[in-house]
Amino acid sequence: MYVLFCSYGNDSIALIQWAHERGLKDVYCLYSDTGWSADWWPSRVADGEAMAQSYGFTTARTQSEGMLILVKRKCGWPGAGGQGQFCTAELKVIPALNWLDINDPDNEASAMTGVRRSESKHRSDAPEHVPASERHGGRELWQPLVRHTDEMRNALIRRAGFEVLPHRSLECYPCINANIDDIRLLSEDRIQLIDVTEKALGFTKKRKPRVMFRSARRKGAVGIRAVVQWAAAPRSRDQMEMFPTECDSGYCGG
Numbered sequence: 001m002y003v004l005f006c007s008y009g010n011d012s013i014a015l016i017q018w019a020h021e022r023g024l025k026d027v028y029c030l031y032s033d034t035g036w037s038a039d040w041w042p043s044r045v046a047d048g049e050a051m052a053q054s055y056g057f058t059t060a061r062t063q064s065e066g067m068l069i070l071v072k073r074k075c076g077w078p079g080a081g082g083q084g085q086f087c088t089a090e091l092k093v094i095p096a097l098n099w100l101d102i103n104d105p106d107n108e109a110s111a112m113t114g115v116r117r118s119e120s121k122h123r124s125d126a127p128e129h130v131p132a133s134e135r136h137g138g139r140e141l142w143q144p145l146v147r148h149t150d151e152m153r154n155a156l157i158r159r160a161g162f163e164v165l166p167h168r169s170l171e172c173y174p175c176i177n178a179n180i181d182d183i184r185l186l187s188e189d190r191i192q193l194i195d196v197t198e199k200a201l202g203f204t205k206k207r208k209p210r211v212m213f214r215s216a217r218r219k220g221a222v223g224i225r226a227v228v229q230w231a232a233a234p235r236s237r238d239q240m241e242m243f244p245t246e247c248d249s250g251y252c253g254g
């Protein structure tokens with residue numbers, strides 16, 4: 001049994017296509033619903049699932065309480081105020097481990113992701129094989145696209161009948177690790193939702209506002225409206241690349 005962890009971004013579509021071309025059998029494509037995707041992302045997920053099913057793969061989703069309820073329960077955003085990146089654990093890893101415990105009780109499955117080394121410096125030494133991955137309940141982790149370039153990945157996506165998206169997965173919109181490009185993609189509706197949530201969360205005991213993004217990494221921008229303004233400022237591509245951030249859980253992105 002192979003369990004492909006799919007956000008249905010570019011790398012996930014490429015991974016599904018790769019698994020099909022490789023002739024893998026007994027394949028499950030598992031999507032983690034974080035309740036925080038872009039409005040149109042569920043239709044992208046449905047298209048990706050339809051493609052996977054046409055290859056004879058089984059698709060499944062895990063549910064979670066959703067980002068906004070989680071943030072309110074924790075009285076703050078993940079990664080802010082020293083709270084750590086709890087969104088991945090709460091919205092994805094724990095629901096996925098529960099799913100795996102039910103569907104693979106003997107720990108025989110191989111977990112698979114579409115992580116690639118060329119995505120970023122951060123992932124430049126991502127392993128292809130991990131014999132026992134803690135985040136996958138001790139199961140084997142196989143990341144067969146680690147050596148795939150953008151061109152190789154894009155060719156897989158096109159053979160799957162999909163266009164290459166010009167941005168990262170929008171399974172979380174935005175991710176707490178959003179870079180400048182991701183912030184620039186935000187709709188007014190989503191900015192407003194974050195703004196209202198930030199205001200409702202108020203301040204810490206030390207009178208620090210409970211905002212989604214750390215101001216220290218964004219020229220002192222406090223609150224989503226200021227962060228959006230900061231991101232909108234013209235920059236060279238080199239300057240843009242000074243702000244790449246991402247999660248290394250293997251559950252996010254792609």
Ligand code: SF4
Nearest residue numbers: 087088172175176252
């Ligand atoms: S994609 Fe980003 S916001 Fe969503 S769970 Fe992962 S780290 Fe958290």
